[in-house]
Amino acid sequence: MTTTVLAKRSVGTNVTNFDAIIIGAGFGGIYMLKKLRDELGLKVRAFDKAAGVGGTWFWNRYPGALSDSETFVYCFSWDRELCQEWDITTRYVDQPQILSYLNHAVDRHDLRKDIQLETAITSAVFDEQTNRWSVTTDDGHQYSAKYLVTALGLLSATNVPKIKGMEQFKGKMYHTANWPADAVLEGKRVGVIGTGSTGCQVITAIAPTVDHLTVFQRSAQYTVPVGNGPVSREYVDDIKRNYDAIWQQVRSSRLAFGFEESDIPTMSVSPEERKKIFQRAWDGGGGFRFMFQTFNDIAIDEQANRAAQDFIREKIGEIVKDPETARKLMPRDLYAKRPLCDSGYYATFNRPNVSLVDVKANPIEEITEAGIRTADGAEHELDVLVFATGFDAVDGNYKRIDIRGRNDVTIKDHWSEGPSSYLSVATANFPNMFMILGPNGPFTNLPPTIETEVEWVSDMISFMEKKELACMEPDPESERQWGVTCREIADQTLFAKADSWIFGANIPGKTNSVYFYMGGLGPFRDILASVQNEGYRGFKFTSLSPSGSYAQRAQQ
Ligand code: FAD
Numbered sequence: 001m002t003t004t005v006l007a008k009r010s011v012g013t014n015v016t017n018f019d020a021i022i023i024g025a026g027f028g029g030i031y032m033l034k035k036l037r038d039e040l041g042l043k044v045r046a047f048d049k050a051a052g053v054g055g056t057w058f059w060n061r062y063p064g065a066l067s068d069s070e071t072f073v074y075c076f077s078w079d080r081e082l083c084q085e086w087d088i089t090t091r092y093v094d095q096p097q098i099l100s101y102l103n104h105a106v107d108r109h110d111l112r113k114d115i116q117l118e119t120a121i122t123s124a125v126f127d128e129q130t131n132r133w134s135v136t137t138d139d140g141h142q143y144s145a146k147y148l149v150t151a152l153g154l155l156s157a158t159n160v161p162k163i164k165g166m167e168q169f170k171g172k173m174y175h176t177a178n179w180p181a182d183a184v185l186e187g188k189r190v191g192v193i194g195t196g197s198t199g200c201q202v203i204t205a206i207a208p209t210v211d212h213l214t215v216f217q218r219s220a221q222y223t224v225p226v227g228n229g230p231v232s233r234e235y236v237d238d239i240k241r242n243y244d245a246i247w248q249q250v251r252s253s254r255l256a257f258g259f260e261e262s263d264i265p266t267m268s269v270s271p272e273e274r275k276k277i278f279q280r281a282w283d284g285g286g287g288f289r290f291m292f293q294t295f296n297d298i299a300i301d302e303q304a305n306r307a308a309q310d311f312i313r314e315k316i317g318e319i320v321k322d323p324e325t326a327r328k329l330m331p332r333d334l335y336a337k338r339p340l341c342d343s344g345y346y347a348t349f350n351r352p353n354v355s356l357v358d359v360k361a362n363p364i365e366e367i368t369e370a371g372i373r374t375a376d377g378a379e380h381e382l383d384v385l386v387f388a389t390g391f392d393a394v395d396g397n398y399k400r401i402d403i404r405g406r407n408d409v410t411i412k413d414h415w416s417e418g419p420s421s422y423l424s425v426a427t428a429n430f431p432n433m434f435m436i437l438g439p440n441g442p443f444t445n446l447p448p449t450i451e452t453e454v455e456w457v458s459d460m461i462s463f464m465e466k467k468e469l470a471c472m473e474p475d476p477e478s479e480r481q482w483g484v485t486c487r488e489i490a491d492q493t494l495f496a497k498a499d500s501w502i503f504g505a506n507i508p509g510k511t512n513s514v515y516f517y518m519g520g521l522g523p524f525r526d527i528l529a530s531v532q533n534e535g536y537r538g539f540k541f542t543s544l545s546p547s548g549s550y551a552q553r554a555q556q
Pocket residue numbers: 023024025026027028029047048049050054055056057058060065066067068069074119120121122151152153154155156177198397401436437444445446447450
């Protein structure tokens with residue numbers, strides 16, 4: 001409440017005015033800044049609380065951090081020249097490579113001067129008198145802008161579970177997404193809680209250098225080899241030569257991962273043929289390729305899903321020497337979380353300095369001064385405890401900012417039943433607030449989805465500027481309908497039956513809701529295009545009437 005008053009009072013006094021304010025300087029914020037500043041000619045500033053640009057790749061500096069999208073599709077397709085100039089050296093990109101790529105893109109387009117770092121946005125309040133956003137930063141400064149673009153990231157707000165006794169631990173504790181430059185793990189007794197994508201990466205990377213590694217596993221994971229390694233000159237030349245065809249395929253595909261998704265049902269082939277196809281995918285590498293390039297129904301049909309599970313369980317049995325460890329590592333639930341891939345995860349458990357604690361069977365009782373005590377009474381002594389416990393995904397960062405729309409309603413209250421949007425880019429009663437990767441956007445390799453949303457938002461802002469429109473906001477019924485569409489599609493998948501961050505199920509107390517549009521990027525782009533072609537169907541605009549007062553009008 002106090003922030004609202006402050007923000008409103010200060011407009012017109014000590015306030016810096018912009019046409020648009022962007023929050024976040026990752027893939028989304030960087031491209032949004034480029035579009036609004038250089039193509040639309042607006043006065044824009046992007047803010048990020050980080051000390052550098054890069055978003056995800058600024059924060060996630062843990063050992064082993066690697067994309068699971070292949071390099072040629074994990075980049076800015078909009079910068080055609082950069083795609084030609086920037087050499088791909090490995091099949092996937094690691095954190096330092098991506099960070100350096102994003103910094104290069106920022107400098108190449110001279111964007112840095114309009115990005116304010118080390119500045120957190122603490123509140124953003126829509127002023128219904130002026131139709132502008134009043135934005136406050138953690139250093140107390142006030143800004144005002146007609147448009148607010150939130151490029152806050154969907155895997156950005158960290159999840160650190162509250163475990164009894166945390167405050168008494170005498171060693172170091174790190175979350176993987178807030179990894180300090182001076183972290184030393186070599187020769188230490190390290191514990192890792194969490195075995196998701198991040199956990200698999202960090203565990204595999206650090207095992208050879210630490211004194212002892214204790215992995216606290218709550219859910220066993222299905223993971224397949226990533227298949228990373230150097231790429232040949234021909235591979236790179238081919239990608240550069242086929243730029244247009246590649247990106248056309250990516251944008252019209254469902255997952256945007258740069259491969260053709262299979263149209264073969266799992267059970268339509270013989271067991272021998274099935275095994276051969278799985279083996280080929282295992283040898284070739286890639287989690288999304290394994291789940292979606294082999295067969296077309298692993299994510300939707302239980303029998304097909306079981307076939308994929310069985311194949312991976314068999315691999316675990318072959319790789320892991322100790323039968324009891326292999327048993328603990330074998331998942332028994334659906335293979336229906338974001339498909340993981342790794343650089344030798346299961347084999348890591350053959351190392352003599354690695355031990356596995358199944359915390360479902362033997363829960364963590366408390367963190368002690370010296371380590372972790374489990375229910376069986378054992379105290380696992382640790383120098384360093386790593387939380388690879390993931391994120392308060394999708395809406396996490398929104399809830400951490402005091403964002404208020406019409407009638408002073410907070411985004412937290414607006415989303416009390418779970419986050420919602422119309423087409424992922426906007427939400428009712430938050431006029432002129434555009435979201436990049438807002439809730440209920442496509443579940444894909446993300447840069448192509450980010451680009452799609454940035455371009456669409458930029459087109460809408462251009463439309464508003466040309467027509468001298470004061471405000472846009474989605475109509476609540478369109479938003480409700482979009483939520484229903486997302487739910488219906490999600491319910492056709494097995495993902496809806498697995499507990500993961502994709503449905504908000506990873507955090508106690510978080511609304512288990514639908515957070516993604518699982519219809520694919522191609523169909524999503526078609527929907528966006530039809531909405532735009534029909535005069536922004538489902539959005540309401542406010543224009544400045546001839547008398548000077550604001551009048552509502554619905555775009556048909
Ligand atoms: P982010 O990169 O998350 O940037 C959001 C920014 O907003 C952050 O820098 C944050 O500091 C800033 N911010 C948030 N709140 C505030 C505030 N109040 N004030 C100021 N600044 C704020 N996706 C893929 O498609 N393929 C992959 O292989 C892949 N690998 C991943 C690996 C890891 C370890 C993680 C964590 C994510 C991965 N992702 C991957 C998802 C990844 O987040 C996206 O691909 C992409 O980087 C998101 O970009 P973004 O700009 O939308 O958000």
